[in-house]
Amino acid sequence: xxxxxxxxxxxxxxxxxxxxxxxxxxxxxxxxxxxxxxxxxxxxxxxxxxxxxxxxxxxxxxxxxxxxxxxxxxxxxxxxxxxxxxxxxxxxxxxxxxxxxxxxxxxxxxxxxxxxxxxxxxxxxxxxxxxxxxxxxxxxxxxxxxxxxxxxxxxxxxxxxxxxxxxxxxxxxxxxxxxxxxxxxxxxxxxxxxxxxxxxxxxxxxxxxxxxxxxxxxxxxxxxxxxxxxxxxxxxxxxxxxxxxxxxxxxxxxxxxxxxxxxxxxxxxxxxxxxxxxxxxxxxxxxxxxxxxxxxxxxxxxxxxxxxx
Numbered sequence: 091x092x093x094x095x096x097x098x099x100x101x102x103x104x105x106x107x108x109x110x111x112x113x114x115x116x117x118x119x120x121x122x123x124x125x126x127x128x129x130x131x132x133x134x135x136x137x138x139x140x141x142x143x144x145x146x147x148x149x150x151x152x153x154x155x156x157x158x159x160x161x162x163x164x165x166x167x168x169x170x171x172x173x174x175x176x177x178x179x180x181x182x183x184x185x186x187x188x189x190x191x192x193x194x195x196x197x198x199x200x201x202x203x204x205x206x207x208x209x210x211x212x213x214x215x216x217x218x219x220x221x222x223x224x225x226x227x228x229x230x231x232x233x234x235x236x237x238x239x240x241x242x243x244x245x246x247x248x249x250x251x252x253x254x255x256x257x258x259x260x261x262x263x264x265x266x267x268x269x270x271x272x273x274x275x276x277x278x279x280x281x282x283x284x285x286x287x288x289x290x291x292x293x294x295x296x297x298x299x300x301x302x303x304x305x306x307x308x309x310x311x312x313x314x315x316x317x318x319x320x321x322x323x324x325x326x327x328x329x330x331x332x333x334x335x336x337x338x339x340x341x342x343x344x345x346x347x348x349x350x351x352x353x354x355x356x357x358x359x360x361x362x363x364x365x366x367x368x369x370x371x372x373x374x375x376x377x378x379x380x381x382x383x384x385x386x387x388x389x390x391x392x393x394x395x396x397x398x399x
Contacts, residue, residue: 098219102164105386108184117390136186164204165394167212205397211248212389221380228340235347238280283327285348306352326362346379
């Protein structure tokens with residue numbers, strides 16, 4: 091690093107996933123000045139994950155100071171149910187968190203004002219302010235990966251809901267006779283249209299294990315079965331997005347996550363299917379997320395800056 095102003099402010103930002111943590115030092119203008127990744131190690135148990143989060147955050151703050159920067163806040167995004175007002179990770183299936191006061195723990199360890207947010211909501215915050223939804227007043231960010239979740243962002247602020255559970259779009263029932271979801275109900279959107287569901291469906295029908303990306307490739311190459319599986323997923327996703335538009339009436343839907351990497355193979359048929367489902371509702375602009383896997387860190391930093399203000 092060169093030409094670093096003395097004491098230049100940065101935010102310590104962590105995006106904690108079930109497998110890995112994306113971590114960064116982020117300037118108030120959204121520029122990432124340092125990034126690193128660490129395994130979450132969820133198999134070690136939630137207490138060990140908390141220790142890792144705190145150690146990594148403390149290490150980032152130390153690195154910032156060593157480079158002449160001043161850490162001014164810490165932002166952390168985690169999956170599951172998050173009580174952002176209380177700063178508590180209420181529940182997470184893939185990390186094992188149960189009522190972890192993570193904001194207080196991090197603030198005590200680092201001596202910095204700290205914000206705790208939901209991973210998809212902070213991603214939506216970043217895409218709304220810095221990415222594909224920039225300049226738009228009403229945005230729905232939809233992450234379509236292993237599961238499906240959304241963030242409704244209005245005027246740059248993501249709604250958490252009364253209990254921290256807003257945006258669980260993946261658990262809208264779109265196929266009552268469909269496969270059972272991990273939540274226990276049959277036919278949830280994420281049981282039919284997530285990246286993991288696409289791969290699972292093809293494997294069930296063909297007996298050959300494939301990822302969603304491989305199914306998309308085979309569908310594009312003309313394989314009939316892959317095309318069928320892909321169309322089923324796109325139609326279900328369009329049903330879910332049409333329901334979301336009826337509820338939220340947004341200007342722009344930003345689609346991120348693993349499935350969005352299919353590009354035009356997803357967006358062209360999805361736009362057409364969504365358009366068919368519009369009656370009196372305004373059709374939203376459907377765009378791909380722009381920030382990639384940096385969105386979580388950037389959004390965690392933005393949340394921390396908001397808390398400072």
